[in-house]
Amino acid sequence: MSVSVIIPTYNSCLTLARAVNSVLGQTLLPNKIIVVDDGSTDDTRTILQKMPVQYIYQKNQGVSAARNKGWSNATGDYIAFLDADDCWLPNKLMCQVAFMEKHPEIGFCYGKYKSMEAATIREEGFSLLLSGILCRRALVETVGGFNEDLRNHEDTDWFMRISDKGIKSGKIEQFLFVKHKQSGSLSNFKDAVLNKEEFLRMMAANIKARQKRN
Amino acid sequence: MYILNEPTVMMAKIDDVAIFIQNETFCYYSPNSTAMPLIEALLAGYDAEEVRKAALAVGYFLGENNCAFEQLLEQMTAEKLIVAAETKGKEGMPVLPPPADKEEPVLFRYEDLQDMLALDPIYEV
Numbered sequence: 001m002s003v004s005v006i007i008p009t010y011n012s013c014l015t016l017a018r019a020v021n022s023v024l025g026q027t028l029l030p031n032k033i034i035v036v037d038d039g040s041t042d043d044t045r046t047i048l049q050k051m052p053v054q055y056i057y058q059k060n061q062g063v064s065a066a067r068n069k070g071w072s073n074a075t076g077d078y079i080a081f082l083d084a085d086d087c088w089l090p091n092k093l094m095c096q097v098a099f100m101e102k103h104p105e106i107g108f109c110y111g112k113y114k115s116m117e118a119a120t121i122r123e124e125g126f127s128l129l130l131s132g133i134l135c136r137r138a139l140v141e142t143v144g145g146f147n148e149d150l151r152n153h154e155d156t157d158w159f160m161r162i163s164d165k166g167i168k169s170g171k172i173e174q175f176l177f178v179k180h181k182q183s184g185s186l187s188n189f190k191d192a193v194l195n196k197e198e199f200l201r202m203m204a205a206n207i208k209a210r211q212k213r214n
Numbered sequence: 215m216y217i218l219n220e221p222t223v224m225m226a227k228i229d230d231v232a233i234f235i236q237n238e239t240f241c242y243y244s245p246n247s248t249a250m251p252l253i254e255a256l257l258a259g260y261d262a263e264e265v266r267k268a269a270l271a272v273g274y275f276l277g278e279n280n281c282a283f284e285q286l287l288e289q290m291t292a293e294k295l296i297v298a299a300e301t302k303g304k305e306g307m308p309v310l311p312p313p314a315d316k317e318e319p320v321l322f323r324y325e326d327l328q329d330m331l332a333l334d335p336i337y338e339v
Binding site: 156159160163164196197200201203204205207208211 | 224226228229230231232233235242244322324326327
Protein backbone atom coordinates (compact mmCIF):
# COMPACT_ATOMS: atom_id res chain seq x y z
CA MET A 1 0.00 0.00 0.00
CA SER A 2 1.49 3.33 -1.03
CA VAL A 3 0.24 6.90 -1.29
CA SER A 4 1.24 9.72 -3.61
CA VAL A 5 0.28 13.26 -2.72
CA ILE A 6 -0.18 15.88 -5.42
CA ILE A 7 0.07 19.56 -4.55
CA PRO A 8 -0.53 21.98 -7.41
CA THR A 9 0.68 25.46 -6.66
CA TYR A 10 0.76 28.86 -8.28
CA ASN A 11 2.34 31.82 -6.51
CA SER A 12 1.41 30.37 -3.13
CA CYS A 13 4.77 30.64 -1.40
CA LEU A 14 3.13 32.17 1.68
CA THR A 15 1.04 29.07 2.37
CA LEU A 16 2.86 26.27 0.56
CA ALA A 17 5.23 25.38 3.41
CA ARG A 18 2.26 25.04 5.76
CA ALA A 19 0.59 22.69 3.30
CA VAL A 20 3.69 20.54 2.77
CA ASN A 21 4.42 20.45 6.51
CA SER A 22 0.90 19.21 7.15
CA VAL A 23 1.68 16.27 4.86
CA LEU A 24 5.04 15.66 6.54
CA GLY A 25 3.26 15.69 9.89
CA GLN A 26 0.91 12.85 9.00
CA THR A 27 0.74 9.85 11.30
CA LEU A 28 0.90 7.77 8.11
CA LEU A 29 3.46 9.25 5.77
CA PRO A 30 2.97 9.13 2.00
CA ASN A 31 5.59 7.54 -0.23
CA LYS A 32 5.80 10.53 -2.49
CA ILE A 33 4.90 14.21 -2.35
CA ILE A 34 4.71 15.80 -5.76
CA VAL A 35 4.53 19.59 -5.94
CA VAL A 36 3.63 20.85 -9.39
CA ASP A 37 4.57 24.48 -9.75
CA ASP A 38 2.24 25.94 -12.37
CA GLY A 39 4.58 28.70 -13.48
CA SER A 40 4.96 30.60 -10.21
CA THR A 41 6.94 33.82 -10.24
CA ASP A 42 7.34 34.04 -6.46
CA ASP A 43 9.72 32.15 -4.11
CA THR A 44 8.03 28.79 -4.52
CA ARG A 45 11.13 27.01 -5.81
CA THR A 46 13.32 28.38 -3.01
CA ILE A 47 10.87 27.36 -0.31
CA LEU A 48 10.75 23.80 -1.58
CA GLN A 49 14.52 23.36 -1.93
CA LYS A 50 14.97 21.91 1.54
CA MET A 51 11.76 19.91 1.57
CA PRO A 52 11.53 16.19 0.72
CA VAL A 53 9.27 16.64 -2.26
CA GLN A 54 9.44 15.96 -5.98
CA TYR A 55 9.35 19.41 -7.54
CA ILE A 56 7.97 19.74 -11.05
CA TYR A 57 7.84 23.07 -12.84
CA GLN A 58 5.58 23.77 -15.78
CA LYS A 59 4.71 26.99 -17.53
CA ASN A 60 1.35 28.31 -16.36
CA GLN A 61 -1.39 26.04 -17.71
CA GLY A 62 -3.95 26.03 -14.92
CA VAL A 63 -4.67 23.84 -11.94
CA SER A 64 -6.16 20.98 -13.98
CA ALA A 65 -2.99 20.61 -16.02
CA ALA A 66 -0.93 20.81 -12.84
CA ARG A 67 -2.92 18.05 -11.16
CA ASN A 68 -2.71 15.93 -14.30
CA LYS A 69 1.04 16.42 -14.40
CA GLY A 70 1.21 15.31 -10.78
CA TRP A 71 -0.92 12.29 -11.47
CA SER A 72 1.27 11.21 -14.39
CA ASN A 73 4.22 11.22 -11.98
CA ALA A 74 2.39 9.47 -9.15
CA THR A 75 3.24 5.89 -8.32
CA GLY A 76 1.07 5.20 -5.27
CA ASP A 77 -1.83 2.78 -4.97
CA TYR A 78 -3.70 5.76 -3.57
CA ILE A 79 -3.65 9.37 -4.68
CA ALA A 80 -4.42 12.39 -2.54
CA PHE A 81 -4.65 16.00 -3.59
CA LEU A 82 -3.90 19.06 -1.51
CA ASP A 83 -4.28 22.66 -2.57
CA ALA A 84 -1.39 24.87 -1.56
CA ASP A 85 -3.53 27.12 0.62
CA ASP A 86 -5.14 24.25 2.56
CA CYS A 87 -3.62 21.89 5.09
CA TRP A 88 -4.34 18.44 6.41
CA LEU A 89 -5.04 17.40 9.96
CA PRO A 90 -2.48 14.84 11.25
CA ASN A 91 -4.61 11.69 11.01
CA LYS A 92 -6.03 12.43 7.56
CA LEU A 93 -4.12 9.85 5.55
CA MET A 94 -4.16 7.17 8.23
CA CYS A 95 -7.96 7.40 8.60
CA GLN A 96 -8.57 7.39 4.89
CA VAL A 97 -6.17 4.60 3.97
CA ALA A 98 -7.60 2.39 6.74
CA PHE A 99 -11.10 3.16 5.46
CA MET A 100 -10.23 2.38 1.85
CA GLU A 101 -8.48 -0.86 2.79
CA LYS A 102 -11.59 -1.90 4.68
CA HIS A 103 -13.93 -0.95 1.81
CA PRO A 104 -12.48 -2.19 -1.47
CA GLU A 105 -15.78 -1.49 -3.23
CA ILE A 106 -15.39 2.29 -3.06
CA GLY A 107 -13.28 4.42 -5.37
CA PHE A 108 -12.65 7.38 -3.12
CA CYS A 109 -13.49 8.73 0.31
CA TYR A 110 -13.93 12.12 1.89
CA GLY A 111 -14.65 13.57 5.31
CA LYS A 112 -15.13 16.75 7.28
CA TYR A 113 -13.34 20.06 6.97
CA LYS A 114 -13.01 23.29 8.86
CA SER A 115 -12.93 26.58 7.06
CA MET A 116 -10.75 29.15 8.83
CA GLU A 117 -10.36 32.86 8.33
CA ALA A 118 -7.40 34.12 10.37
CA ALA A 119 -7.83 32.11 13.59
CA THR A 120 -11.60 31.88 13.43
CA ILE A 121 -13.57 28.87 12.26
CA ARG A 122 -16.06 30.12 9.68
CA GLU A 123 -17.66 26.86 8.59
CA GLU A 124 -17.31 23.19 9.16
CA GLY A 125 -18.93 20.10 7.74
CA PHE A 126 -18.45 17.46 5.12
CA SER A 127 -16.62 18.38 1.99
CA LEU A 128 -15.90 16.96 -1.40
CA LEU A 129 -13.22 19.51 -2.05
CA LEU A 130 -10.20 17.81 -3.54
CA SER A 131 -7.96 18.59 -0.56
CA GLY A 132 -10.07 16.20 1.48
CA ILE A 133 -10.32 13.16 -0.74
CA LEU A 134 -8.24 10.03 -1.13
CA CYS A 135 -8.81 7.98 -4.25
CA ARG A 136 -7.52 4.78 -5.71
CA ARG A 137 -5.05 5.12 -8.52
CA ALA A 138 -7.31 2.82 -10.54
CA LEU A 139 -10.10 5.38 -10.29
CA VAL A 140 -7.99 8.05 -11.93
CA GLU A 141 -6.97 5.59 -14.63
CA THR A 142 -10.64 4.72 -15.26
CA VAL A 143 -12.08 8.22 -15.24
CA GLY A 144 -9.12 10.11 -16.64
CA GLY A 145 -7.64 13.32 -15.37
CA PHE A 146 -9.03 16.80 -14.98
CA ASN A 147 -10.42 18.72 -17.94
CA GLU A 148 -7.69 21.19 -18.82
CA ASP A 149 -10.11 23.38 -20.77
CA LEU A 150 -11.85 24.33 -17.52
CA ARG A 151 -10.40 27.04 -15.32
CA ASN A 152 -13.10 26.57 -12.69
CA HIS A 153 -15.33 23.70 -11.57
CA GLU A 154 -12.88 21.16 -12.92
CA ASP A 155 -13.42 19.18 -9.74
CA THR A 156 -17.21 19.05 -10.23
CA ASP A 157 -16.66 17.92 -13.79
CA TRP A 158 -14.34 15.17 -12.51
CA PHE A 159 -16.83 14.04 -9.86
CA MET A 160 -19.59 13.94 -12.47
CA ARG A 161 -17.47 11.63 -14.60
CA ILE A 162 -16.76 9.47 -11.55
CA SER A 163 -20.46 9.29 -10.80
CA ASP A 164 -21.23 8.47 -14.41
CA LYS A 165 -19.00 5.41 -14.15
CA GLY A 166 -21.00 4.21 -11.15
CA ILE A 167 -18.01 4.51 -8.83
CA LYS A 168 -19.02 4.68 -5.18
CA SER A 169 -17.62 6.96 -2.51
CA GLY A 170 -17.28 6.66 1.23
CA LYS A 171 -17.88 9.35 3.84
CA ILE A 172 -15.72 9.46 6.96
CA GLU A 173 -17.09 11.07 10.11
CA GLN A 174 -13.85 12.80 11.00
CA PHE A 175 -12.23 16.16 10.41
CA LEU A 176 -9.56 15.68 7.78
CA PHE A 177 -8.44 19.08 6.56
CA VAL A 178 -8.56 22.82 7.04
CA LYS A 179 -9.48 25.22 4.29
CA HIS A 180 -7.97 28.64 4.85
CA LYS A 181 -9.89 31.56 3.48
CA GLN A 182 -7.79 34.51 2.53
CA SER A 183 -8.94 37.68 4.18
CA GLY A 184 -10.50 40.01 1.65
CA SER A 185 -10.81 37.34 -0.99
CA LEU A 186 -14.08 36.70 -2.73
CA SER A 187 -16.39 34.44 -0.78
CA ASN A 188 -16.98 31.01 -2.21
CA PHE A 189 -20.53 32.04 -2.95
CA LYS A 190 -19.55 35.10 -4.95
CA ASP A 191 -16.90 33.12 -6.75
CA ALA A 192 -19.44 30.48 -7.74
CA VAL A 193 -21.94 33.08 -8.92
CA LEU A 194 -19.30 34.80 -11.00
CA ASN A 195 -18.49 31.48 -12.60
CA LYS A 196 -22.09 30.39 -12.97
CA GLU A 197 -22.04 30.26 -16.74
CA GLU A 198 -18.91 28.15 -16.80
CA PHE A 199 -20.42 25.88 -14.16
CA LEU A 200 -23.60 25.37 -16.18
CA ARG A 201 -21.61 24.91 -19.37
CA MET A 202 -19.55 22.19 -17.73
CA MET A 203 -22.68 20.42 -16.46
CA ALA A 204 -24.38 20.67 -19.85
CA ALA A 205 -21.31 19.16 -21.54
CA ASN A 206 -21.43 16.22 -19.14
CA ILE A 207 -25.15 15.69 -19.74
CA LYS A 208 -24.59 15.77 -23.47
CA ALA A 209 -21.85 13.16 -23.20
CA ARG A 210 -24.17 10.92 -21.17
CA GLN A 211 -27.00 11.33 -23.66
CA LYS A 212 -24.68 10.37 -26.52
CA ARG A 213 -23.57 7.24 -24.70
CA ASN A 214 -27.14 6.25 -23.91
CA MET B 215 -49.30 30.31 -16.72
CA TYR B 216 -46.09 29.00 -15.23
CA ILE B 217 -42.81 30.67 -14.45
CA LEU B 218 -39.42 29.34 -13.48
CA ASN B 219 -39.16 28.96 -9.71
CA GLU B 220 -36.35 31.48 -9.31
CA PRO B 221 -34.07 31.85 -7.44
CA THR B 222 -34.47 28.30 -6.15
CA VAL B 223 -34.09 26.97 -9.66
CA MET B 224 -31.42 27.97 -12.09
CA MET B 225 -31.92 27.18 -15.75
CA ALA B 226 -29.70 27.51 -18.76
CA LYS B 227 -29.70 26.30 -22.32
CA ILE B 228 -26.25 25.72 -23.65
CA ASP B 229 -25.90 24.63 -27.25
CA ASP B 230 -28.76 22.17 -27.52
CA VAL B 231 -28.74 21.01 -23.91
CA ALA B 232 -31.00 22.53 -21.30
CA ILE B 233 -30.28 22.14 -17.62
CA PHE B 234 -32.26 22.95 -14.50
CA ILE B 235 -30.57 22.96 -11.09
CA GLN B 236 -32.85 22.77 -8.07
CA ASN B 237 -30.99 24.47 -5.24
CA GLU B 238 -33.20 23.01 -2.49
CA THR B 239 -32.91 19.36 -3.44
CA PHE B 240 -29.63 19.71 -5.36
CA CYS B 241 -31.00 17.52 -8.09
CA TYR B 242 -30.49 18.58 -11.66
CA TYR B 243 -32.60 17.91 -14.71
CA SER B 244 -32.37 17.91 -18.45
CA PRO B 245 -35.29 17.62 -20.90
CA ASN B 246 -35.09 15.53 -24.05
CA SER B 247 -35.48 17.20 -27.44
CA THR B 248 -39.26 16.73 -27.42
CA ALA B 249 -39.75 18.25 -23.99
CA MET B 250 -37.55 21.30 -24.48
CA PRO B 251 -39.77 23.28 -26.92
CA LEU B 252 -42.80 22.54 -24.76
CA ILE B 253 -41.05 23.82 -21.65
CA GLU B 254 -39.83 26.88 -23.52
CA ALA B 255 -43.37 27.64 -24.65
CA LEU B 256 -44.65 27.25 -21.09
CA LEU B 257 -41.97 29.55 -19.72
CA ALA B 258 -42.70 32.04 -22.48
CA GLY B 259 -46.10 32.47 -20.85
CA TYR B 260 -48.40 30.29 -22.93
CA ASP B 261 -51.22 28.41 -21.26
CA ALA B 262 -50.45 24.74 -20.68
CA GLU B 263 -53.50 23.56 -22.58
CA GLU B 264 -52.55 25.73 -25.55
CA VAL B 265 -49.04 24.28 -25.51
CA ARG B 266 -50.49 20.77 -25.50
CA LYS B 267 -52.80 21.57 -28.41
CA ALA B 268 -49.95 23.15 -30.39
CA ALA B 269 -47.77 20.11 -29.77
CA LEU B 270 -50.42 17.74 -31.05
CA ALA B 271 -51.12 20.00 -34.02
CA VAL B 272 -47.53 19.75 -35.28
CA GLY B 273 -47.19 16.05 -34.59
CA TYR B 274 -45.48 15.74 -31.23
CA PHE B 275 -45.82 12.28 -29.72
CA LEU B 276 -47.31 12.82 -26.27
CA GLY B 277 -47.44 9.19 -25.15
CA GLU B 278 -49.92 6.40 -25.78
CA ASN B 279 -52.77 8.28 -24.07
CA ASN B 280 -51.57 11.75 -24.99
CA CYS B 281 -50.84 12.39 -21.34
CA ALA B 282 -47.05 12.67 -21.38
CA PHE B 283 -47.24 16.46 -21.41
CA GLU B 284 -49.44 16.48 -18.31
CA GLN B 285 -46.97 14.13 -16.64
CA LEU B 286 -44.13 16.46 -17.56
CA LEU B 287 -46.04 19.38 -16.09
CA GLU B 288 -46.80 17.42 -12.93
CA GLN B 289 -43.18 16.45 -12.53
CA MET B 290 -41.98 20.02 -13.00
CA THR B 291 -44.42 21.44 -10.48
CA ALA B 292 -43.92 18.59 -7.99
CA GLU B 293 -40.16 19.12 -8.11
CA LYS B 294 -40.73 22.87 -7.78
CA LEU B 295 -38.93 23.68 -11.01
CA ILE B 296 -41.83 25.84 -12.14
CA VAL B 297 -44.63 27.51 -10.23
CA ALA B 298 -48.04 28.78 -11.27
CA ALA B 299 -48.13 32.56 -11.67
CA GLU B 300 -51.06 34.83 -11.01
CA THR B 301 -50.33 37.09 -13.93
CA LYS B 302 -52.04 36.61 -17.25
CA GLY B 303 -49.92 34.88 -19.83
CA LYS B 304 -49.77 35.07 -23.60
CA GLU B 305 -52.93 34.53 -25.62
CA GLY B 306 -53.32 31.81 -28.23
CA MET B 307 -51.24 28.86 -29.24
CA PRO B 308 -47.46 28.95 -29.39
CA VAL B 309 -45.68 28.19 -32.63
CA LEU B 310 -43.62 25.10 -31.94
CA PRO B 311 -40.82 23.76 -34.11
CA PRO B 312 -41.47 20.40 -35.74
CA PRO B 313 -40.73 17.52 -33.37
CA ALA B 314 -37.06 16.56 -33.37
CA ASP B 315 -37.92 12.89 -32.98
CA LYS B 316 -40.73 10.51 -32.15
CA GLU B 317 -40.00 10.25 -28.42
CA GLU B 318 -42.47 11.45 -25.86
CA PRO B 319 -41.38 14.41 -23.75
CA VAL B 320 -39.18 13.37 -20.83
CA LEU B 321 -37.37 15.35 -18.18
CA PHE B 322 -34.38 13.37 -16.93
CA ARG B 323 -33.61 13.72 -13.25
CA TYR B 324 -30.07 13.33 -11.90
CA GLU B 325 -29.18 12.94 -8.25
CA ASP B 326 -25.51 12.16 -8.46
CA LEU B 327 -24.32 15.58 -7.41
CA GLN B 328 -26.61 15.93 -4.41
CA ASP B 329 -23.82 15.37 -1.92
CA MET B 330 -21.47 17.72 -3.66
CA LEU B 331 -23.93 20.51 -4.33
CA ALA B 332 -25.47 20.25 -0.89
CA LEU B 333 -22.38 19.90 1.20
CA ASP B 334 -19.82 22.15 -0.30
CA PRO B 335 -20.31 25.87 0.25
CA ILE B 336 -18.25 26.50 -2.86
CA TYR B 337 -21.06 25.03 -4.92
CA GLU B 338 -23.70 27.39 -3.59
CA VAL B 339 -24.63 28.61 -7.02
